[in-house]
Amino acid sequence: MQDSRSQVSSSSSGVSFEVSWRLAVYTWDAPLIFAGFSRALLFGGLRESHQAVVEIKDTNLTAFKVLLRYIYTGWVSLGSEKEETVLEILGLAHQYGFEDLEAAICDYLKDALCIPNVCVIYDMATLYSLCNLKAVCEDFMDKNALPILNHESFYSLSPSALKAIISRDSFCAPEVHIFQGVYEWVERSTDLSPEQTQEILSQIRLPLISLSDLLNVVRPTGLISPDQILDAIKAKNESRDMDLQYRGYLMPGENVAVQSKGAQVLQGEMRANLLDGNVSTYDMDRGFTRHPIDDNNGQGILVKLGMQCIINHMRMMLWDKDQRGYSYYIEVSMDQKDWVRVVDHTRYHCRSWQYLYFPARVVRYIRIVGTNNTVNRVFHVVAFEAYYSKQEVELHKGLIIPRENVALVTKSALVLEGVSRSRNNLLNGDIHHYDWDSGYTCHQLGSGSICVQLGQAYWLSSCKLLLWDCDDRSYSYYIEASVNNRDWELIVDKTREACRSWQTLTFAPRAIVYFKIVGTFNTANEVFHCVHFEAPAQVGSENRPRVKGFDHAVAPVRPHPSGGSIEDGRGSPAGAEAVVVDSNLVALEAGPVRERLGSTARSDHSEESRMREEGAVVRVREEGAVGRVCEEGSMGRVREDVGVGARRREERDVRTRAREENRAGRRREDIGAGERAKEQCPRPQTPLPEVVVVPEPKARHPRHHCLQDDSDDDEEEESKDK
Numbered sequence: 001m002q003d004s005r006s007q008v009s010s011s012s013s014g015v016s017f018e019v020s021w022r023l024a025v026y027t028w029d030a031p032l033i034f035a036g037f038s039r040a041l042l043f044g045g046l047r048e049s050h051q052a053v054v055e056i057k058d059t060n061l062t063a064f065k066v067l068l069r070y071i072y073t074g075w076v077s078l079g080s081e082k083e084e085t086v087l088e089i090l091g092l093a094h095q096y097g098f099e100d101l102e103a104a105i106c107d108y109l110k111d112a113l114c115i116p117n118v119c120v121i122y123d124m125a126t127l128y129s130l131c132n133l134k135a136v137c138e139d140f141m142d143k144n145a146l147p148i149l150n151h152e153s154f155y156s157l158s159p160s161a162l163k164a165i166i167s168r169d170s171f172c173a174p175e176v177h178i179f180q181g182v183y184e185w186v187e188r189s190t191d192l193s194p195e196q197t198q199e200i201l202s203q204i205r206l207p208l209i210s211l212s213d214l215l216n217v218v219r220p221t222g223l224i225s226p227d228q229i230l231d232a233i234k235a236k237n238e239s240r241d242m243d244l245q246y247r248g249y250l251m252p253g254e255n256v257a258v259q260s261k262g263a264q265v266l267q268g269e270m271r272a273n274l275l276d277g278n279v280s281t282y283d284m285d286r287g288f289t290r291h292p293i294d295d296n297n298g299q300g301i302l303v304k305l306g307m308q309c310i311i312n313h314m315r316m317m318l319w320d321k322d323q324r325g326y327s328y329y330i331e332v333s334m335d336q337k338d339w340v341r342v343v344d345h346t347r348y349h350c351r352s353w354q355y356l357y358f359p360a361r362v363v364r365y366i367r368i369v370g371t372n373n374t375v376n377r378v379f380h381v382v383a384f385e386a387y388y389s390k391q392e393v394e395l396h397k398g399l400i401i402p403r404e405n406v407a408l409v410t411k412s413a414l415v416l417e418g419v420s421r422s423r424n425n426l427l428n429g430d431i432h433h434y435d436w437d438s439g440y441t442c443h444q445l446g447s448g449s450i451c452v453q454l455g456q457a458y459w460l461s462s463c464k465l466l467l468w469d470c471d472d473r474s475y476s477y478y479i480e481a482s483v484n485n486r487d488w489e490l491i492v493d494k495t496r497e498a499c500r501s502w503q504t505l506t507f508a509p510r511a512i513v514y515f516k517i518v519g520t521f522n523t524a525n526e527v528f529h530c531v532h533f534e535a536p537a538q539v540g541s542e543n544r545p546r547v548k549g550f551d552h553a554v555a556p557v558r559p560h561p562s563g564g565s566i567e568d569g570r571g572s573p574a575g576a577e578a579v580v581v582d583s584n585l586v587a588l589e590a591g592p593v594r595e596r597l598g599s600t601a602r603s604d605h606s607e608e609s610r611m612r613e614e615g616a617v618v619r620v621r622e623e624g625a626v627g628r629v630c631e632e633g634s635m636g637r638v639r640e641d642v643g644v645g646a647r648r649r650e651e652r653d654v655r656t657r658a659r660e661e662n663r664a665g666r667r668r669e670d671i672g673a674g675e676r677a678k679e680q681c682p683r684p685q686t687p688l689p690e691v692v693v694v695p696e697p698k699a700r701h702p703r704h705h706c707l708q709d710d711s712d713d714d715e716e717e718e719s720k721d722k
Contacts, residue, residue: 063088070101078108083117087124094128106133113140119153123161141165142250145173149181155188159196167203169362170250170310175208176217183221197223205245206232241338248310248362250388257366257386262306265289267299274301279317279383288319288380293370300369301381308334312360313389314343316368317353319380323416325349325453325485326379327372330356332363339367344398346371348457348483349513352412355456357393357400399459399511405429405534405541407463407515412455416514418443418530426452431466431532431544440468442529443519450517450530457483461509463492464537465517466502468529474498475528476521479505482514495520502542 063085070076078086086105093101109121110133122137124130141148148154157165162185165171166178182204186197201223209218214232218224236244249256257263258275265271273282274289282288291301318326327350330343342358349372366386370379394401407413409424418426418441426441434440441450467475476499479492491507515535519528534541 059092060085060088063092067092067096067098067101070098076101078105083112087120090124091128094130102130106130109133110136113137115144115147115151116153118144118148119151119157119161122165123156123158126158126161126164138165138168138170139250142168142170142172145171146177149173149177154181155185157185159189159192159200163200163203166200169245169247172247172249172308175205175247176210176213179204179209179218183223186223205247207235207239207244208246211236241335242333242340242361244334246308246334246362248308250310252388252390255385255387256305256307256309256311257303257384264304264306266302266304267291268301274303274381274384277383282319282321282382284321288382290378290380291370293373293377293379296369298369300367300379301384303366303368303384303386305364305366305386308362308364309386309388310360311363311386311388312358313387313391314356314366315353315383315385315387316356317382317384318351319382320352320412322375323351323414323453324373324375325351326370326374328368328370328379331367331369332361333365333367334362336365345457348511349374349453349485350456351414351453352455355400355411357389357395358398360388396459396509397511399457401459402536405536405538406454406458407452407533407535414453414455415441415451416453417449417451417516426450426530426533429532431542434468434531435470440529440531442468442527445519445522445526445528450519450528450533452515452517452533453485454513454515454535457511457513458535459509460512460536462504462506462537463515463533463535464502464504464541465530465534466532466542467500468531469501471524472500473522473524474500475519475523477517477519477528480516480518481507481510481512482516483511485514488514488516498523504537506537 062081066076066081066085066089076089078089081089086108090102090105090109092098093105106125113121113136118137118140122134122141125134125137162182166182171178182200186192186200204224206214206218206224206228209232211233214229219226219229258277263275265274268274268289268291270286270289273287278287289301291299314330327346327348328343329341329346331339331341333339340361342361343356345354363386366384368381368384373379394403405411407427408429409427413427415424415426420426420441421438422428425439430439443450463479476495476497478490478495480488481491482488489510491510492505494503512535515533517528517530517533522528
């Protein structure tokens with residue numbers, strides 16, 4: 001360094017920089033870091049690239065030395081530098097295009113944010129359009145609005161920065177304090193034009209200031225005209241409270257309906273359960289908050305947040321230990337007098353987790369009112385959460401227009417009717433692991449259907465399904481939709497078409513909760529099989545990668561035991577095909593087993609022989625083919641027909657074994673008595689042949705043993721006993 005402006009001679013591989021009347025000489029004897037404007041300045045053919053001395057104007061020498069050190073070493077330490085110097089370095093890095101250095105300084109400043117420096121950093125971030133740093137500063141100021149208004153650094157803000165800050169809904173402080181801060185800022189700004197002053201004052205929300213403060217605080221300053229004050233009083237008295245432009249705290253991604261943030265439940269029975277975050281240990285007697293639907297006068301369940309918050313997203317878990325559906329609406333308020341309905345699901349059946357979105361609002365009170373329960377007249381909520389979400393969600397008439405598949409168990413969807421080894425095979429997203437025996441949901445043609453309930457109403461215009469396609473068969477079907485499981489509309493009609501494999505279907509947009517898929521024809525047998533269902537239709541879902549080593553197109557052949565009786569499904573061709581599974585399974589499927597026995601042509605077969613070849617054709621019960629579910633009384637006790645049938649069969653087997661043992665014992669006694677008589681008889685007699693009369697077994701319909709009517713089994717047992 002030299003203290004004079006005299007030029008220092010340098011070789012062709014160096015350059016001298018004149019900064020603030022000081023001259024620095026640097027040579028390019030090592031790999032250097034240049035970028036953007038600095039590279040063009042020194043090596044791009046500009047005037048400075050041919051000068052021995054390059055003059056740098058309006059630059060802090062210390063900051064420029066740090067920049068040169070970064071150019072030579074690629075490393076710089078900011079911890080030892082003053083805050084003003086760090087900001088100068090940031091300005092130089094931005095000016096000369098050192099993007100990596102600029103990003104590093106921004107990260108450093110984010111960690112160093114505090115009330116004394118946030119206004120200066122925000123001003124610089126606004127000046128250089130550093131969006132990420134600006135957003136962090138805004139978030140910090142939102143959370144510390146009142147301390148910043150009272151700090152001296154607030155008065156150093158530029159007019160544009162001040163206007164941007166106080167115009168934010170999330171800059172939450174009493175409006176009269178914001179006015180006082182702006183008034184002091186105006187008093188200290190001597191070079192402010194009247195237009196700039198009015199632009200800033202227009203961001204003050206006068207209707208939010210009390211009448212007393214308008215007259216005693218605002219009016220004496222002279223910044224606000226009497227007409228503006230009168231207009232504010234009129235708006236305050238005549239407008240709806242929820243139409244006022246309130247400010248609120250913004251906490252993106254944080255649940256504000258928690259006790260740790262001051263939230264509490266003011267109305268509802270068993271209030272302590274709603275906000276405790278427990279969504280696992282609940283049953284018919286505990287773990288939920290409730291209110292009667294008929295005798296509540298619309299009060300519902302009332303939640304008060306700890307502070308006025310900006311929210312646009314709610315999550316609510318309805319009691320879901322059975323298949324019941326609920327209807328409800330949700331309202332919000334600031335004063336508990338003027339309510340705005342943000343969610344209206346009074347016409348729809350909803351179950352389990354509810355994912356609710358609406359335009360962002362400042363909220364202090366939330367009221368949840370149930371209007372219907374398909375089982376009883378009580379509305380039950382297990383958990384409730386409130387958020388501000390940055391996720392962009394498209395809405396139509398208050399309903400979500402989903403982009404991703406919502407027919408998933410994780411989205412509270414459920415298969416209400418249909419036969420499969422697992423209740424939700426249709427909704428588990430597995431499109432590869434299916435074969436002759438499993439991986440699909442089905443129903444018998446002419447009886448029942450496959451019914452899917454979504455977790456809540458969505459605005460949909462498409463769906464997609466995969467028909468069982470392990471051979472060349474084709475199906476015909478139609479699909480109906482409903483919002484209440486009572487009023488159905490036809491949305492897809494494929495009854496006159498031969499359909500195979502993937503089906504991408506579109507229809508007029510509408511609100512949908514229930515899908516009912518009804519098969520009408522199968523070229524191979526009398527059962528309709530569906531492997532996968534999704535709504536809305538996802539582009540490319542059929543191309544999801546297959547699990548290595550598994551090919552569903554190859555039908556596995558399982559060995560079938562020989563011998564046995566008609567009762568256990570062995571000893572007849574029909575029994576050999578029947579897929580007998582454990583009684584603990586939810587239901588059994590009618591598998592497409594024709595090819596396993598080598599049968600080819602079916603057109604010339606009788607109906608009875610077709611049924612025998614198909615094997616276990618499932619009779620779908622009217623109550624729902626995944627096991628008839630009924631609720632015992634108002635508590636929702638669930639009983640499955642399959643389990644009851646298994647217990648009856650076990651009892652029947654015990655009685656059968658007892659009868660056989662008794663018969664065997666009687667035969668042994670008869671034989672022993674005959675031997676004793678022979679020994680006592682003096683003359684040998686020719687023994688008569690023993691005659692055993694075996695009743696002819698009762699003819700059975702060739703369907704699966706596990707799905708036969710229990711009343712038929714009881715009648716047969718009584719006839720055998722007689």
